[in-house]
Amino acid sequence: MINRYNWRTTLEAICIPIAAILFSLVLFGVFCAAAGANPLAVYGSIYKAAFGNWYSLQNTLIRAAPLMLSSLCTALPARLGLVIIGNEGALVVGGLGAIATGLALASAPPTLVQLAMALAGIVCGGLWIGAVGALRYYRAVNETISSLLLNYIAIALLNHLVGGVMRDPSSVNKVSSYPIPEIDMLGSIPGTRVHYGLIYGLVACVIAYFLIQRTTFGFAARIAGGNVRAARIAGLPVGKLTMAICFLAGSCAGLAGMVEVAAVHGRANESLNANYGYSGILVAFIARHNPLAATIVAILLGGILASGGILQRSHGLPDATVLVFQGLVFLVVLYSESLYGRLAIFKERPVSPGQVPPTPTNDQPSPAPV
């Protein structure tokens, strides 16, 4: 049957990433045992510090919020067949745009300022990755390399502006820009310590999912991602699609930058590039570029990162342990990508002859006698 739904594919898409994460947990346990800590106790601590109680869960959610937005910067173009790793640069540029707008409009009512900052973050981030898309379409520059190198340019731009024109002379310890007024900062969701960036992330992921899976625009993008030549032959505007998707992707990361500035720091300084960009790439890959799955994976990864402190304090493990864990997860997940379609258990079962419904044949029932 042409449109028979294969539940095994969905199962495969869920089982293989989960198995990959479990396997990387096992490998991490081996690493911990080699470093002199009890692996089961380490798992217990990670669970306790990531999801154990409401306090830890809030820590996890705070860390997951920028990851959700930042992962969209890789997940959206991936549907178009582009591998973009410029999340860090777009985040930084979005943050810069947001702080510049926030400082310029300091005397306006808070809602307007926050809206303007969000728009500035979106536009700046979008233009940054849009440039990557343009380079790819017009001059066939490899988008992975160009987005990666633009990261460095963005960070250098941040340091230059924050250390120069936007520098706050009273920030002696850490060179940073002027702070935005307290009242303009994004508040926390009432009753929690988590800022509104989490809501932005969830909403953005849902919108991205619908955009890609349920609109004609997303459909066109997926076709172009599947086979560019076929898309061109079919008459799809591949160039416009590339630029539009790249702009959207960059705007998500730019919004993440704005959230970092407006909700967490209140100013722009070198701690804007706190590796949320690169972790976003990891989230997108584990989630197989599905925005809805990216929310869950972002929470998982946020939990892993939030447990970094307790690994040092309670088990005496070195502080880079959580990065080792993150790296292991990434490696195992990348390896598991090669297993799709190879495991017999998930392959489509051949349809047995007895199950085939009777096809309409040319045998007509004998004409009824008139």
Add this chain to the structure above:
Amino acid sequence: MSTKKPLFVPRRHVIRGLLATTAFGVTSRLWTGCTPVKESEASSGNSGSSAKGKQIVMGFIYVGPKDDYGYNQAQAQGKAGVSKLPWVKSIEEANVPETTAVQETMRNMIEQDGATVLFPTSFGYFDPHILKLAKDYPEVQFFHCGGLYQADKHPKNVGSYFGYIDEAEYISGIVAAHTSKTGKLGFIAAKPIPQVLRNINSFTLGARSINPKVTTQVIFTGDWSLPVKEAEAANSMADQGVDVLTCHVDSPKVVVETAEKRGIFCTGYHASQATLAPKGYLTGSEWDWTNVYSKYAEMLQAGKTLMNGGIPHLVRGGLKDGFLKLSDYGSAVSAETKKDAEVAKAKFLDGSMVIYKGEIKDNQGKVVIPPGKDYKQQDTELEKMNWLASGVIGNVSS
């Protein structure tokens, strides 16, 4: 078949899957249940053995790694020393940057590990991070290593402590001036904040008390830990004929190793780097944080806190109070040098030494300490220092 439901999972598989998940969940409860029970048993055992009973949980936070042969290593040694006291349970976290990450670390230590006393040791943790957390947790005491506490501005549960390490720098200067053949000394500094400038000036004044013509070339790298810049500065100074190097950065490892490679002498800072430079290491200014933390631990155990006034908000000390010590003399230090150094040390120990005694001019020729005026070490005027003494080549605004 088109009539079959899309996601057909046999009931058997569903039941098996649920059983497996429940089993996993139950066992993971066991794991997480295990460790806290073990810890509480252990801690109740500990507190049972000590007469006073109550255990104080102290949290230490470092900005860099614990094995940096510098500031953070000295702090970690202090923490290890104070952990030997039976009523102290200490936890530490290293490599915490001076951003909101340290707020999260402090919060985690308070909420997850039950810390009641925190020692965030880096200068940049104070504003706004400690101040914000101090407001959120008025029952927890925060002791900051630095000089920034002001009674009228800052919350009651914040205190600060620091040592007059410039006393040891003065003696290092004496040793350096004796041993230097070219009369050119070099100082690699991080940022031109008052504490750093005070070290540079004390070093130079100590050196000039032996040889009035000696000069100290100073280079500011801009941040506490920039190994590449520190190496470049060390090399460029060695090229210019400097033959004794010293520094005030978080990790003097790079400077000391570069000096040894270039065959020049060096004096250390924060901790002892003698093992890194067996030939060139003369002496050094080391912290003795174990002493300081033990004193705090004793005050805390006696029930004194910052809030009830039992612990002073500003704790300072020098060689006399055991806050710092001088490294052992290296092989290149002559007997005459040792004699002069010991004389100065004795003067510090009996309190008669005044480093900042007028008249002192800065390196622009202006008089910064008029003749006849002397500033004792505890004088708060010195904590606002913003000049470089005459004999220092360099300027404050780099």
